Amino acid sequence: MDDPLFGFCRDCLTSQRSAARRCHACGTPRLLRHAELYQLAIAHIDCDAFYAAVEKRDNPELRDKPVIIGGGKRGVVSTACYIARIHGVRSAMPMFKALEACPQAVVVKPDMEKYVKVGREIRLMMLELTPLVEPISIDEAFLDLKGTEKLHRDSPARVLARFAKRIEDEVGITISVGLSYCKFLAKIASDFEKPRGFSVIGEREAVAFLRDKPVTMIWGVGKAFAATLEGNGIRAIGQLQDMDESTLMKAYGLMGQRLYRLSRGLDTRRVEPEGEMKSVSAETTFNTDLSEASDLVPILRSLSEKVSRRLKAGNIAGRTVVLKLKTQDFKSRTRNRQLADPTQLADRIFRTGLHLLEKELDGTKFRLIGIGVSDLSDAARADPADLVDTQATKRAATERAIDRLRTKFGNKAVETGYTFGTGRRESEQ
Numbered sequence: 001m002d003d004p005l006f007g008f009c010r011d012c013l014t015s016q017r018s019a020a021r022r023c024h025a026c027g028t029p030r031l032l033r034h035a036e037l038y039q040l041a042i043a044h045i046d047c048d049a050f051y052a053a054v055e056k057r058d059n060p061e062l063r064d065k066p067v068i069i070g071g072g073k074r075g076v077v078s079t080a081c082y083i084a085r086i087h088g089v090r091s092a093m094p095m096f097k098a099l100e101a102c103p104q105a106v107v108v109k110p111d112m113e114k115y116v117k118v119g120r121e122i123r124l125m126m127l128e129l130t131p132l133v134e135p136i137s138i139d140e141a142f143l144d145l146k147g148t149e150k151l152h153r154d155s156p157a158r159v160l161a162r163f164a165k166r167i168e169d170e171v172g173i174t175i176s177v178g179l180s181y182c183k184f185l186a187k188i189a190s191d192f193e194k195p196r197g198f199s200v201i202g203e204r205e206a207v208a209f210l211r212d213k214p215v216t217m218i219w220g221v222g223k224a225f226a227a228t229l230e231g232n233g234i235r236a237i238g239q240l241q242d243m244d245e246s247t248l249m250k251a252y253g254l255m256g257q258r259l260y261r262l263s264r265g266l267d268t269r270r271v272e273p274e275g276e277m278k279s280v281s282a283e284t285t286f287n288t289d290l291s292e293a294s295d296l297v298p299i300l301r302s303l304s305e306k307v308s309r310r311l312k313a314g315n316i317a318g319r320t321v322v323l324k325l326k327t328q329d330f331k332s333r334t335r336n337r338q339l340a341d342p343t344q345l346a347d348r349i350f351r352t353g354l355h356l357l358e359k360e361l362d363g364t365k366f367r368l369i370g371i372g373v374s375d376l377s378d379a380a381r382a383d384p385a386d387l388v389d390t391q392a393t394k395r396a397a398t399e400r401a402i403d404r405l406r407t408k409f410g411n412k413a414v415e416t417g418y419t420f421g422t423g424r425r426e427s428e429q
């Protein structure tokens, strides 16, 4: 029983008694076998074609059709189902190109609210397996299942296979699982046999496994850095394995150390559960990319008010204001500024954000703007009267008066000059 070399069936979970190709109990070929199968406990889970899968679940007519989620005024593909991918459709592709490649595709507009809800539902189910769940995005997370064998009376591998089945039965979409001994390889593994995948990478095979893989598989090696490496003749991870640490550090600094370690499968980063709230923020993605202050400033103002409302409701304040921008080509820019005291006032958040934003307005087109505060603390010491800037104190008093009116008559009762007349934007969250 539980011989890792015989493994178990991912469909009926029966332990296998031999090395046969099909499950002796249910006959499927979906068997999991690996020498380290019952020792590995770090998993990465990612939903398959997430938005498209949710839409197919909710409209069975779409099931066997190529489906593209995207469109709206943005005109790019958010995701495509695996049938559409066969025709070459990919995320972030302009819509017209996607439809050239797959004219018969059904295009569905994204319904963010729905996807966020499903993502949350899945996350709660993950938390039933272990408290150590580290969400990475709307559809993926790391899980550390070390030490949960007693609780589940089962191995992490089998717990994960059961989980994949449960998501299919109860949520109605499919996931892919990567199981390994560290985050780096768990993440690579989950991408390995998508959709409905379950890949295992053990400690003993890591170095050999990585040898012929491209350096872009290493965390933090983006296009630009890969080009630098390529300029130095390095393309495969194996080449990094043959270099020593000091050479790599001399050439690439701290990144060199990372290359040295990850190329050898050495990754000691822990799975960090979503701890206490670390920041409060609000962001919005635009229908069309924006570059002008006259467009961005009112949005920044209304987002600042939203953040402020949340802070006030939670009786907390933040000392560092963080501005987030995403450019047309999906690059993120994060800028922050620390204040003398923690704040919960929309006006302070907005003015600080504005100061940060002004430096970024160089004609670049943005697809998203967000503002928030971190360094959270209790509201007790927030926003002391400003002895130098009496205007700021006045504005704070005005804001508190507006708050009282809004509590009484609703948010729309008082609009400031900045937000007046701006409508609700797409996918504000």
Ligand code: TTP
Pocket (backbone or CB within 6 Å): 046, 047, 048, 049, 050, 051, 052, 077, 078, 079, 080, 091, 092, 138, 139, 140, 194, 195
């Ligand atoms: P991913 O997990 O990257 O992709 P996916 O779930 O669609 O497909 P895969 O099976 O390869 O994991 O992203 C999750 C969701 O995020 C995706 O369904 C849509 C959204 N998304 C975008 O809106 N734009 C993008 O460019 C990408 C990559 C994803």
Ligand code: MG
Pocket (backbone or CB within 6 Å): 046, 047, 048, 049, 050, 139
């Ligand atoms: Mg996914």
Ligand code: MG
Pocket (backbone or CB within 6 Å): 046, 047, 137, 139, 140
């Ligand atoms: Mg993902």
